[in-house]
Amino acid sequence: MGSVRALGKFLKPYKGIAILGPLFMVLEVTMDLLQPTIMQHIIDKGIANQDTAYVIRMGILMIVVALIGLAGGLGCIFFSTKTAVHFSADVRKAVLSKIVMFSGENRDTFGTGKLITIVTNDIVTLQTALNMTLRVLVRGPLLFIGSMLIVLFSANELSPVLFVVVPILLITVFFIAGRSGRMFKKVQEAIDKVNTRLQENLAGMRVIKAYVQQRQEIERFKQVNDELTKTNRSAVQVISIMMPVIMLVINGGIVGTLWLGSYKVADNSIEVGAILAFINYLMLILMALMSVSMVSIQITRAFPSVGRVQEVLQTKINIVEPKESYQPKEVKGHIAFRDVSFSYSKNEEQVLKHITFDAQPGEKIGIIGSTGSGKSTLVKLIARLYDVDSGEIWIDGVNIKQYSLQTLRSSIGFVTQKATLFSDSIAENIRYGNVIADDLEIQTAASDACATEFIERLEEGYTYKLTQDATNLSGGQKQRLSIARAFVRTASILILDDSTSAVDAKSEEKIQSALHKTANRTIFLISSKVSSIIDADKILVLEDGELVGMGTHTQLVDECEVYREIYLSQGGRIDYVTELGREV
Numbered sequence: 086m087g088s089v090r091a092l093g094k095f096l097k098p099y100k101g102i103a104i105l106g107p108l109f110m111v112l113e114v115t116m117d118l119l120q121p122t123i124m125q126h127i128i129d130k131g132i133a134n135q136d137t138a139y140v141i142r143m144g145i146l147m148i149v150v151a152l153i154g155l156a157g158g159l160g161c162i163f164f165s166t167k168t169a170v171h172f173s174a175d176v177r178k179a180v181l182s183k184i185v186m187f188s189g190e191n192r193d194t195f196g197t198g199k200l201i202t203i204v205t206n207d208i209v210t211l212q213t214a215l216n217m218t219l220r221v222l223v224r225g226p227l228l229f230i231g232s233m234l235i236v237l238f239s240a241n242e243l244s245p246v247l248f249v250v251v252p253i254l255l256i257t258v259f260f261i262a263g264r265s266g267r268m269f270k271k272v273q274e275a276i277d278k279v280n281t282r283l284q285e286n287l288a289g290m291r292v293i294k295a296y297v298q299q300r301q302e303i304e305r306f307k308q309v310n311d312e313l314t315k316t317n318r319s320a321v322q323v324i325s326i327m328m329p330v331i332m333l334v335i336n337g338g339i340v341g342t343l344w345l346g347s348y349k350v351a352d353n354s355i356e357v358g359a360i361l362a363f364i365n366y367l368m369l370i371l372m373a374l375m376s377v378s379m380v381s382i383q384i385t386r387a388f389p390s391v392g393r394v395q396e397v398l399q400t401k402i403n404i405v406e407p408k409e410s411y412q413p414k415e416v417k418g419h420i421a422f423r424d425v426s427f428s429y430s431k432n433e434e435q436v437l438k439h440i441t442f443d444a445q446p447g448e449k450i451g452i453i454g455s456t457g458s459g460k461s462t463l464v465k466l467i468a469r470l471y472d473v474d475s476g477e478i479w480i481d482g483v484n485i486k487q488y489s490l491q492t493l494r495s496s497i498g499f500v501t502q503k504a505t506l507f508s509d510s511i512a513e514n515i516r517y518g519n520v521i522a523d524d525l526e527i528q529t530a531a532s533d534a535c536a537t538e539f540i541e542r543l544e545e546g547y548t549y550k551l552t553q554d555a556t557n558l559s560g561g562q563k564q565r566l567s568i569a570r571a572f573v574r575t576a577s578i579l580i581l582d583d584s585t586s587a588v589d590a591k592s593e594e595k596i597q598s599a600l601h602k603t604a605n606r607t608i609f610l611i612s613s614k615v616s617s618i619i620d621a622d623k624i625l626v627l628e629d630g631e632l633v634g635m636g637t638h639t640q641l642v643d644e645c646e647v648y649r650e651i652y653l654s655q656g657g658r659i660d661y662v663t664e665l666g667r668e669v
């Protein structure tokens with residue numbers, strides 16, 4: 086309940102139109118309640134006395150009342166929908182704004198699939214529930230109370246029928262609504278599983294095909310889909326029991342009304358029109374109960390969604406701007422790791438252990454090590470995508486935790502291991518690195534990243550639109566564009582995380598020589614190939630999260646066993662003799 090109240094703040098700006106919806110509904114309900122009474126007058130006064138003029142007058146009144154009711158209904162739909170749509174748009178915006186501020190740890194906690202379900206499915210569920218609540222929650226009780234009062238005052242003689250039928254209806258509808266509400270909660274959970282499976286399938290379609298896993302994936306999807314079908318069927322079955330029971334009660338009520346009515350007509354205590362009006366009101370009471378039960382089911386369905394949306398909104402972001410942030414005019418790029426240790430999950434084994442090194446401005450630092458040794462993790466810590474568990478990282482002598490996140494991250498050009506591009510033009514994807522870059526700067530960055538050769542072959546050139554996940558580019562082309570995006574940033578720190586793996590040797594050489602275009606830029610180059618980092622000023626060798634070697638290529642070949650093994654395994658030649666007399 087607390088979560089629902091917390092989301093109430095998103096309704097505040099729309100209080101005015103949110104109230105207008107139910108107000109228009111009051112108008113519609115009033116008109117609906119008038120109809121049976123007008124009909125009663127037509128029958129008892131007009132038809133009984135064969136007064137055609139009266140029948141026509143009341144007939145016109147009926148039409149006018151119906152039209153006003155229609156206007157009320159339309160007004161209610163308009164304002165309720167407007168409120169619900171604006172509400173959900175604001176919630177979506179707030180959720181997305183929160184997600185983009187997430188640290189790596191925050192994002193890992195949720196997982197991408199769950200976040201997508203929250204932003205899409207859950208918020209739509211909230212929108213539907215709010216819309217229905219504004220439209221029906223007022224209509225149901227008003228129609229119920231109005232109909233009850235009218236029949237009690239105008240056809241009190243038939244009230245015994247009411248006292249029998251209404252309690253049975255109330256119990257049936259709310260018992261079944263309660264049960265199906267619980268069932269629909271399960272339906273919602275089953276929908277979530279189907280959505281997650283679907284997202285994973287669509288995102289991983291190429292891998293599924295490459296590993297010929299279609300059958301297995303279809304089978305896995307079938308399992309979650311069958312579960313959804315089963316829970317849906319059970320929920321719908323519960324509702325479908327409701328209809329025959331209700332119809333039985335209503336028809337019994339009609340028979341009872343006609344039976345009791347016939348005695349009352351015979352002793353002149355009631356007229357025929359009043360009996361028909363009573364039956365009409367009975368139907369209105371039924372409709373009121375049904376609509377309230379439906380909206381309560383929808384609200385039950387929305388509860389898990391409210392919980393999940395709130396889970397995002399209440400997530401404590403663990404990497405935030407420091408209170409008094411350090412914003413130097415210029416970041417020179419002297420990076421120092423001091424006894425840095427890190428683990429992704431605080432209970433897990435440490436991924437980096439007691440790392441200490443210095444990178445001077447203008448130095449090129451190569452990072453090498455076996456897969457999973459912690460190379461990517463190390464560079465992610467520089468950009469504060471995650472925070473260290475212990476130890477400190479300094480840039481130009483100041484702990485990175487004191488830097489404004491904006492200053493820190495804008496002084497880093499980061500080319501991630503998996504080239505991430507957006508469904509926009511090539512130019513805009515490069516400009517993402519520096520929003521104020523002009524066309525010439527974009528072209529220079531593309532040229533330095535050896536991307537011009539393929540861009541110029543495209544008919545649309547820089548305006549060529551990338552598809553989602555840039556599936557219309559090759560792996561190497563994607564890497565070149567993400568390198569160009571980092572180049573255009575002209576940042577004092579450049580990090581390339583194994584980002585030339587799909588680039589041919591000649592282009593890689595050209596890209597490497599472009600790295601030093603900006604003087605004194607500190608460069609981190611992660612690579613599994615010794616040839617890519619052989620000329621680095623300093624090479625860090627990682628093994629199981631430990632820094633097992635640090636130095637130039639020559640020093641490491643001499644001193645570091647792990648490095649030497651990597652070098653030799655890649656066909657490295659041993660062509661000089663060390664002091665120890667060994668050939669390396």
Ligand SMILES: Nc1ncnc2c1ncn2[C@@H]1O[C@H](COP(=O)(O)OP(=O)(O)OP(=O)(O)O)[C@@H](O)[C@H]1O
Nearest residue numbers: 193429430436454455456457458459460461462463
């Ligand atoms: N987000 C994460 N959550 C939990 N564990 C992670 C996460 N990212 C990486 N790891 C784990 O941390 C360890 C180091 O991963 P990292 O990506 O830094 O290795 P790497 O040396 O860059 O590997 P590769 O050469 O394969 O890219 C691995 O054991 C990996 O499973």
